[in-house]
Amino acid sequence: MNLFADIRSAVVDALGRMTAEGLLPSGLNLSNVAVEPPRDAAHGDMATNAAMVLAKPAGKPPREIAEGLAARLMDDPRIEGADVAGPGFLNLRLAPAVWQGVLRQVLEAGTGYGRSDIGAGQKVNVEFVSANPTGPMHVGHVRGAVVGDALSNLLAFAGWNVTREYYINDGGAQVDVLARSAYERYREAHGLEPEIREGLYPGDYLIPVGEALKAKYGDSLLDKGEQVWLADVRDFASAMMMQMIREDLAALGVRMDVYSSEKALYGTGEIEAAIEELREKGLIYEGTLEPPKGKEPEDWEPRVQTLFRSTAHGDDVDRPVKKSDGSWTYFAPDIAYHYNKVKRGFDQLIDIFGADHGGYVKRMKAAVSALSNSTVPLDIKLIQLVKLWKNGEPFKMSKRAGTFVTLRDVVEMAGADVTRFIMLTRKNDVALDFDFDKVLEQSKDNPVFYVQYANARINSVLRKARDAGIVVDDATLLAADHSGLAHPAEQALLKKIAEWPRLVEIAARNNEPHRVAFYLYELASDLHGLWNRGNDELQLRFIQEDVAVSQAKIALARSVGVVICTGLGILGVTPVEEMR
RNA sequence: GGCCCCGUAGCUCAACGGAUAGAGCGUCCCCCUCCUAAGGGGAAGGUUGCAGGUUCAAGUCCUGCCGGGGUCACCA
CATH class of the missing domain: 3.30.1360.70 (Arginyl tRNA synthetase N-terminal domain)
Structure with a gap:
């Protein structure tokens, strides 16, 4: 194909x-x-x-x-x-006939045109978002969510067996903070003055959690020490946060296949088993790290720790897996979690991280390399910042959360389709400006509109043709004689369509879904170009006096539409039929 | 200071190791008796931060600098 x-x-x-x-x-x-x-x-x-x-x-x-x-x-x-x-x-x-044959391929395969088997059914796990369950998702999460989801679609289209996975960081100190914050809201629900101390989460989104705690526990937790309620409130609140996060993701059109819990790793022996596995490979030892070169932390003191010899697998320094009090560092469950993914039989792992986690790439790769005997590649995509703009200035305020702009804010202001497309108009490792005014503009300055408009124009042609009594179902267009499509502008469009399967493979191989967005923009541009030439050169219009000629030309337009719809589908964007 | 990412046209960014580095915006010129002008055509604009190296071929890979950002042992 x-x-x-x-x-x-x-x-x-x-x-x-x-x-x-x-x-x-x-x-x-x-x-x-x-x-x-x-x-x-x-x-x-x-x-x-x-x-x-x-x-x-x-x-x-x-x-x-x-x-x-x-x-x-x-x-x-x-x-x-x-x-x-x-x-x-x-x-x-x-030969021109080769290019014209592309139309038959598109019209036969429909939105299956471009589907590839280069993934060969290999199992790939795409872990993304993985936000702490301590509050609503914010802008920072949106881009990672979209990239992860679109990448998953892309890989599936290219023949991989994809699992979309969310790792819930519910095992660390931040969920205790959540519990304490929720407890204050619980007190508030009983008419008491909440004490939102420094370091607690102040957002209004915890008020309903307080109410729900009241509904469940009545006043039984009031005036009790933390040791009484912390665990229960923590589980209750983080479950509610996860529910909210799932809804946020759904609003963005993202659906996960698997939610894995960090907390669930504790007490099952999984962490111990993973570390033991490393120990058997001679990669765990008790030792003291050198202070960071150059800039030594103020409170540095040499300390004997349980270390993972990640330097044996490409890291710069070895990494602690246990704190001095004997409990695990956050890295240990991460190792166990990735080991879990390896053991589940994935041929390939992909993690989507925020760029601020760039420092963990080497150690994570080292862990997966060690635990899979270098058989399972781990690709980590770092997602750069998104800067929001509105009315020509940075947009920071949120009516909902106060301190930060939430995913919901963005989706409600821009819509899921626009948000998704724009998030893919930059390579993952480049910062992105998201201007609410621009992304909603209906002009060629706005790539989402530009691509959608191309599709709308194509649908407009199909409507007009039908009104004129021309049969334009795909079977008829497929059977039409396409040999008249010889004009350079038409040939250029045919060639662009012919590139789609290749583009899919390149994008998938590099784990770069943004390439699809760029391609669609170029395809739309070629369509608009041909369209406009029809203004001067009547023989380039899709609808002609001669029905057979019209059908050939409409087959071309229809094929472009099919590819646009397919590409938008991979990006998770709904094609617009009409733009009145 | 170590490590990671980025540095490409005035601006925002593309370019699986391939030929004369491409789009959009902005600037200038032009196109509506016409399926949606919500669009299109053209011009000008470049030593791809600098210096080496590998290669038949380097924006792309390697080394060293410069500039911007991120990150840096018992926080996740």
Whole structure:
């Protein structure tokens, strides 16, 4: 289905024949042989670097290899031209019918066009969001949630077996803080003055938790010491927070497959087992860390700790897994959790972290490397900050939480579709400006609108055509004679559509869903361009006097629409049919 | 100071190790008897922070600097 992969196969076959004829040595490594769209359309439709890659190992000048390759590729009816250019590129020109055939592929496969099997059914776990259950999700979580979800969609589309997972950090001190904060709201629910001391969570969102605690416990917890109520209130409050977080995620269109609890790891022996596993590999020892080089913390004192020899797996220093009081550091359950993922049989792990967690990448990779004997790759994507803007100035206030802007605020102000798309208009490791005014604007400055508008225009064509009595169902469009689609603007659009399967594979291989958003923008741009040329050149309009000609052109428009809908589906954005 | 990310057109950003580094905004010029002008076409604009290295080929990989951000042992 991937035309570029198909032609690459032809190139590899031709190279094989050259080897058989003794023109090339056998056993050449072809992994770097690529077939890709040239940057400059004047270079033809596709280009291969085969001759340059093989020149050295084959001991022949690149141009000589390229000439031989060209001659053999010309036997392929799909290939109309093969010219050696530059330092040894082989530029290929494909028969128009090949490009027109793309329409049949799209109209046959529908939104399955571009689906790939490069994932080969491998099990991949995508862990994302993993916010502490101490309050509503805020802006900082939105981007990670969207990237994780879109990446999951993308990988599934490319043939991976994907599990979306949320790791609930409910085992640390911050849930105790939550409990104490909720307890004050519980007192408040009884008409007492809450004491929201420094360090507690002040947000109004805990008021309902206080009410619920009152409903459940009546006044039985009042005037009791913390040791009486802390555990119960903690569990109760964090469960309510998780409920709220699930609803927040749902509002953004994100659904998790698995929620894993940090707390649930304690007391089950899982942490101990994971550390024991490392110990058996000789990676756990009692020792003292050197103080950080250069800038030594004020209160530094040498201390004997239980350490994980993460330096054996690429980390810079070894990392403590136990505190001096013998309890686990936060890292220990993280190790156990990742070990758990390895044991569940995932072939590949992906973590989506905030950029402020960049310091944990090496140690986490070291742990997974150690525990999986380097068999399970862990890719960690760091998500940079989102800066909110409104009316030309930074937007910080939230009516709901007071101190921070929540996910809900963003979704309610911008809508889930717009929010999701914009969050994917930057690579994950670059900071992103989210301007409420701009993202809601209906103009070409706004990429969401721009892409949606292209789709709306296509639907408009289909409506008009139907009104004119032209049959435009996919089966009819599929059967139409597409050979008239020869104008450069039409061919350009066909080629762009042909790139979609390749784009999917590249994006999936690199775990980079933003590429889909950029592609859709380019595809929409080509559509708008063709559309506008129809203003001057009537023969480029989709709807013509001749029904058969119309159907061919509408097949092109419809195919663009299919790809836009497919791409938006991967991003988790609902296509807009009409934009009145 | 160590480590991580970023540095590309005036601005915001793309570019699986491939050819003459691309879009959008902004600036300038132009296009509505026409399926949605909520759009489109064109011009100008670059030593890809600097210096080396690897490679047939480097914005991309390696080393060292410069600048910005993040992070740095019993917090998660």
